[in-house]
Amino acid sequence: MHMSLGQTSLLQKLDETLLAASSATRAMELWCEDLLLFPAPVRMTASVERNGPGRPPDQIRELLAVRPDEIVQYRRVSLSVHRHILSRAENWYVPARLPDTMNHVLTMTSEPFGRVVSPLTISRTTLESVRLQPRTGGDEILRHVAVLRRKDGIPISIVTEIYMTTLLQRHV
Numbered sequence: 001m002h003m004s005l006g007q008t009s010l011l012q013k014l015d016e017t018l019l020a021a022s023s024a025t026r027a028m029e030l031w032c033e034d035l036l037l038f039p040a041p042v043r044m045t046a047s048v049e050r051n052g053p054g055r056p057p058d059q060i061r062e063l064l065a066v067r068p069d070e071i072v073q074y075r076r077v078s079l080s081v082h083r084h085i086l087s088r089a090e091n092w093y094v095p096a097r098l099p100d101t102m103n104h105v106l107t108m109t110s111e112p113f114g115r116v117v118s119p120l121t122i123s124r125t126t127l128e129s130v131r132l133q134p135r136t137g138g139d140e141i142l143r144h145v146a147v148l149r150r151k152d153g154i155p156i157s158i159v160t161e162i163y164m165t166t167l168l169q170r171h172v
Contacts, residue, residue, distance in 0.1 A: 010168050011131065015142055019129060022122050024144070024161055025079065025114035028086050037170050038081050046077040046112045060092045063127075063147055064155050071095060079112055084166045089113070093157040097150065113157065121151040132162075139165040 014031065021027035025044055032042040056064075056072045066072055075091045091113050095103045098117065105116050114122070128145040142163040149155050 023114040025112040049076040
């Protein structure tokens with residue numbers, strides 16, 4: 001897929017919007033509302049895959065500053081609006097650093113992680129931001145890797161997010 005100048009400019013704005021946000025989920029919802037990409041109200045849903053790859057890589061454990069005996073959970077989701085996938089995310093998080101009610105919601109529902117943990121006043125530190133070159137038939141345009149922290153600075157999650165061309169197109 002070749003991007004037009006207008007789409008390249010829009011991609012730049014999307015990237016800046018996501019990088020500035022404390023919640024990628026909420027940023028995407030507002031983005032879709034502002035650009036009228038979908039009928040209002042825009043509410044993102046998550047399709048959750050809970051069977052992860054097992055033990056997280058050592059780098060993830062280091063970034064989360066977990067002890068050897070601390071559990072790190074995996075949650076992979078596709079976030080969509082009206083059956084259109086906007087992003088895919090792989091999330092490694094530390095359940096012991098979240099209230100039981102949030103862990104219950106993350107385990108039992110398909111609510112997006114960002115929406116579930118938003119009451120904790122989360123901050124994001126971006127570790128990687130890469131613009132992807134969509135392959136023929138592909139629709140991946142951005143990859144972000146970030147650490148999410150509670151307001152006390154303790155890391156709760158490492159997330160890798162892949163954003164789709166769907167965020168640049170109207171679906172009304």
